[in-house]
Amino acid sequence: MEKISNVTVFILRGLSQNPKVEEVCLVVFSFFYxxxxxxxxxxxxxxSMGNVLKSPMYFFLxxxxxxxxxxxSVTxxxxIINLLVKSKTISYMGCMLQLFGVHFFGPTEVFILVVMAYDRYVAICKPLHYxxxxDQDRCQKMLLGAWLGGFLHSIIELALMLQLPFCGPNVINHxxxxxxxxxxxxxxxxxxxxxxxxxxxxxxxxxxxxxLIISYTLIxxxxxxxSAEGRRKALSTCGSHITVVIMFFGPCTFMYMRPNTTFAEDKMVALFYTIIAPMLNPLIYTLRNAEVKNAMKKLWCRKVFWEANDK
Structure with a gap:
């Protein structure tokens, strides 16, 4: 197939073409970001600064x-900028870079969630050998594997799209x-x-x-x-992970586990894994984790103490 592309700029339709809706979206998504x-x-x-959060779980977190x-930040x-302007354009190269970023960081997050599930499996099922x-070397190798997995996936997707010719419509309904x-x-x-x-x-x-399902089933x-106390603590930690997994994987499965078709709901569904999940993850991991909350309090108190001494 010979590639003949005339399109150098794409137009993103965005979430809505209604100016009133766009104003609301601007405020809401600026706050979310x-x-x-x-x-x-x-x-x-x-x-990074809390001395008590040194376990592998927090390294991956x-x-x-x-x-x-x-x-x-990729999307x-x-x-938000497109909600402010009338001309919602993106260059061909910018579009390809955005696609690369989405398919690099998305799968990387998926793989990190898998590694975190394995970490919880070892901590709960094999506590004496945890x-x-x-150890630090294995954690770093698993993290590197997550980054490499995301990079490999994004390269495949980018190579796929770079072969396609675009010579007609240039309006992306997303x-x-x-x-x-x-x-x-x-x-x-x-x-x-x-x-x-x-x-x-x-x-x-x-x-x-x-x-992930196998890991949490074994856990x-x-x-x-x-003991009852051990079950409570383990369920509290795993509950955070399971909530994040469902919130992230549900929409992703809907979007990518299907043939090449698009639906009107796609934009709303995509918001869950590009905006909503990244926004809620800190709340989920802090509200259900006493160690993180205590470390944040100590960090904040230390900052206030230093500022008071400086004065």
Whole structure:
């Protein structure tokens, strides 16, 4: 297939074409994005500066927060800017970079969630060997594996899209550049491309979801042998993970575990894993975790104490 592309600029339709709705969305999503930055930065600072949060679980939580910031920053700033302007355009190169970012940080977050589930499995099912199994070297290798997995997936998706010719319509019915809405604009048969996208994204979504289900099933089965206090603490920690997993994987499965089709609800569903989940993750992990809350209080008190001494 010879690639002949005339399109150099795409137009993003965004969430709505109603000016009144856009004004509401501007306020709401500006607040959401600010909350994403502040909440996740607070977790990163708390884990990095808090002396008590040194276990592997918090090591991965810090990088999950970092990925949440990066992931939302790929789409949210452009969406907010487009709510302010009439010309909602994005260059061809900018669109491809945005697609690369979405499919890099999204799967990376998925893989980190899998690693965190494994960490909880070892901590609860093999507590005596936990620090031996989850030593610093292994944690760093698993984190590197998560980054490499996300990078490999994004390279496949980007290579797929760079082969497509765009020579006609240039209006993307979405608020960011993604595979399914862009396949609709290609001036060639995209059936094979759609199958490859479903196979790659579907494998990441379904494969990791199955691994997570197995991990949490084994964890819940092992809790029967523990004391009531042990069960309460384990369920509190695992409850946070399970909430995040459901909130992230549910919408992702709806979007990518299907043939090359688009629905009117796609934009609303995509908001859950690009904006809502990154915003709620800090709340979920702090409100249900006494150690993180105590570390935040100590960090804040230390900051106030230093400022008082400086004066």
């Amino acid at each position: 600010s909350a994403i930055l502040l909440g996740n930065l607070l977790i990163i600072l708390t884990v 810090k990088y999950l927060s970092f990925v949440d910031i990066c992931y939302s 949210a700033p452009k969406m 620090m031996t199994i989850m 608020y960011f550049c993604d595979v399914h809405p862009m396949l609709k604009l290609a001036c060639t048969d995209t059936y094979v491309f759609g199958v490859v996208d479903t196979a790659t994204s579907g494998t990441v979504a379904l494969g990791t979801f199955i691994i 819940l089965m092992s809790l029967r042998k523990q």
